[in-house]
Amino acid sequence: MRLFAVVLTLLLALGLSYGRLWTIPDRHKPWAPLSLHEAPGWLTRYKLERLDQQPGACRAFVDAAGFAATPAAPRETAEGCGFDDALLLRRTAGAALAPTLLSCRAAASLALWERHVLQPAAQRHFGMPVRRLEHFGSYACRRVYGRDSGSWSRHARADALDLAGVVLADGRRVRVAADWTGRGAEAAFLHDLHAGACGFFDGVLGPDYNRAHADHLHLDRGPYRVCR
Numbered sequence: 001m002r003l004f005a006v007v008l009t010l011l012l013a014l015g016l017s018y019g020r021l022w023t024i025p026d027r028h029k030p031w032a033p034l035s036l037h038e039a040p041g042w043l044t045r046y047k048l049e050r051l052d053q054q055p056g057a058c059r060a061f062v063d064a065a066g067f068a069a070t071p072a073a074p075r076e077t078a079e080g081c082g083f084d085d086a087l088l089l090r091r092t093a094g095a096a097l098a099p100t101l102l103s104c105r106a107a108a109s110l111a112l113w114e115r116h117v118l119q120p121a122a123q124r125h126f127g128m129p130v131r132r133l134e135h136f137g138s139y140a141c142r143r144v145y146g147r148d149s150g151s152w153s154r155h156a157r158a159d160a161l162d163l164a165g166v167v168l169a170d171g172r173r174v175r176v177a178a179d180w181t182g183r184g185a186e187a188a189f190l191h192d193l194h195a196g197a198c199g200f201f202d203g204v205l206g207p208d209y210n211r212a213h214a215d216h217l218h219l220d221r222g223p224y225r226v227c228r
Contacts, residue, residue, distance in 0.1 A: 033057070034108075036065050040116055040199055048200070051108055052221075055085050058104040065111035066093035072101055081141040083158040089138075094119055095166070096132045101139040103158040106221045109200040110161065113219070117196030122168065125189040132167035134175070136216055145212060154203060160220035163193075177215035180207045193217065198227035 026032035027041040034047035051058040062069055068091035076082035087107050090099045092114050102110070122130045139158040144151050154160040165175035179186035194217055197204045203220040205213045209228040 034061060036061070036111060036115055040112065044112070044199070048105070048108060048112075052105050055104065058085070058108055059087070062087065062104060062107045062111060065108075065115070067091065067107060067111060069102075069107060077141040080152045081156040083139065086139065086158040092133065095130050097135060100135065100137060100161070101158050102161060103221065106138070106159050106161065106201075106219075109221055110219070113197055113200045117200075118166075118193060121189055121192040121196070122166070125185040125192075126168055126172075128169040130166045131169050134164045134166065134173070136162040136164050138162070154220035154222040159222055160203070160218060162216040162218055164216045175215075176207065176217060190217075195227075202226075204228070 025038070026035060027038045027043065030043055030046065032047075034044070034051060051061060059071065067087075067089060069087040069089045072083070072086040072088050074082070074084040075086075083101070083103055085104050086101050087104055088099055089097070089102050089107060091097065092110065094114065095118075119129050122128060138155065138161045140153070140155040142153055142156060143149065144153045155162075163176070165173055165177075165179075167173050174186045174189060176190060180190050181187065194204060194206045197217065197219050201219045202222045202225050203218065204227045205218040206216075206228070207214045
């Protein structure tokens, strides 16, 4: 927070010096709310983290993104396993998916990723949008790799989604298991999705990480930053 205070002071000083404070774009204002439509910038992660502490603002952001999602009742299955601000997600802004429980903060990251990475990449590689997301689920009360002991998975807090692939507007399927190692547009597309997710999620793991992720992209909001 000290860094942002310094930056804010510099911005104010610059604006007052030239009498043009109002010309600073919202994406460069730490105090401005997160916007789905603005290009991601250096403050995007900070604004996403701020939503973590603002349940009402987070849900409003997801609603404004066009998601079909309803609040889920809090659940505490075990110590360290459960959620208190999750959504039952049935559809993103442009893609259907099997209903799944996802924390609001992970849904906010998903909205930004769909808007600025997924759909632009689909248009770039295939000339059409993605119409369905195929996934292996989000909430699951389990530890990392399903072990009997050790750290809880981010799935245990509904903070993670395992993306198996997508269905394009013409019905074509692009799947991580089948297409990640190829040389065509499908592989390039999937690698773009992985790289782009690192800007909006905290943990992004794919087939190049280990065999446990050979068939999906793990996208999570959690305490640790990793992009593998």
